[in-house]
Amino acid sequence: MNFCNQCGAQVDFRVPPGDHLPRYICDSCGTIHYQNPRLIVGCVPDYQGKILLCRRAIEPRRGFWTVPAGFMENGETLQQAAARETYEEALARVEIGSLLTVAHVLHAQQVHVFFRATLQEPEFGAGIESLEAMLVDPKDIPWADIAFPSTDYTLKRYLEDRAAGRENHYFTELDRRLPR
C-alpha cells in the first residue's frame, strides 16, 4: 500500500499510538488502514459417495484439482458463500451441511473454511474458473494433483469422518512463512 484510498495522499507505515502493530497511516486525512485476514469458503460436495472436484483454470495452481471454494463476499453467510462458489466453479447446486475444517493459512493471510455438502442431482460442469469438473470415487482422488494443502487436509478429514460415521470439525495451521 502506497497511497490513502480515501484522500490519495502517500501513506506511512508505523505503529499508531496505543496500538501494538505497524499500520498504513494517512497523515493527511488521519485514516488508519487496517489489514486483516480474508475468508476463503468452500465445501466437499458428496453425491452418493462420490466427491465433486474441479480443475482450476486460473492461477494460482492452474491445472490442479480442488473442491469448490473462493473468497467470501460482503453480505453473505459462510454457507451461502460455499454454495455460491460451488455453483460458480462447478455449476452444481448443493445443500450445505455441517462445518468440516478451518485452516489458518498464515503465509497467505487467509482463513479457509470448509463445510460438508450434498449434491442432490449429478448435474455439474466447468464454471469459468474451472477447466473441468468431475465426480470421483474416493479411491480415485488425484492426491498428487490437489491444488492446495487446505484442500488436501479437508478431503482427508472428510473421508476419515465419513468412514467413521461422524461429523466433527477440525482446525489446522498451514505456515510457509520464512523463519523469523
Next chain:
Amino acid sequence: MNFCNQCGAQVDFRVPPGDHLPRYICDSCGTIHYQNPRLIVGCVPDYQGKILLCRRAIEPRRGFWTVPAGFMENGETLQQAAARETYEEALARVEIGSLLTVAHVLHAQQVHVFFRATLQEPEFGAGIESLEAMLVDPKDIPWADIAFPSTDYTLKRYLEDRAAGRENHYFTELDRRLPR
C-alpha cells in the same frame, strides 16, 4: 474508496469482466480492489462458573458490556486472536476451548467467531479499551446493557450448553440492513 492505494489514481466502481459484483477498479494500474468481510474473534472466559465481562471504553457502544473480542490480525489463528484480545481488553490469560458461535453480521460486513475459554486464575483488569472488567455469576449478567447482539447470542448459547453439559457450536445471522 476514492483512490487506488497502489498508484494513487482515482478509482471507478463497476463490474469487472467475468465478475458478477461491482468492484473498485483502478484504470491506471489495473488493480481491482476487492472488499471482503472482516473477522471479529472472541471468547467466553469461564472461571469456576463465573463469566469474565468487560465494559467498553471505546465506540461503538462505549459503556456497554461484552466478552473480550476484536479484529483478527494477519499471522495469527482464530484461537490466538481470541486469547490476545482477552489479554488486551481484560488483562486475563485464558486457555481457548471449543468453537461456540459464528455470527454473520451482515450489515457490518463482519463474521464474529467465539470460543469457549477457561480462566486459570481470577486475575484480570481493565485493558486500555475497557472501563472495567468483572467476573459475574450468570444470574447477574447485565443483559440490558450487553453491547452487541452477537455477544448476547453467544452468552445465551454458552449458558444453555453449559447447563445441558454439551459443547455444540451455533451459526446465526444478524442483519440490520435496510430492506431492498
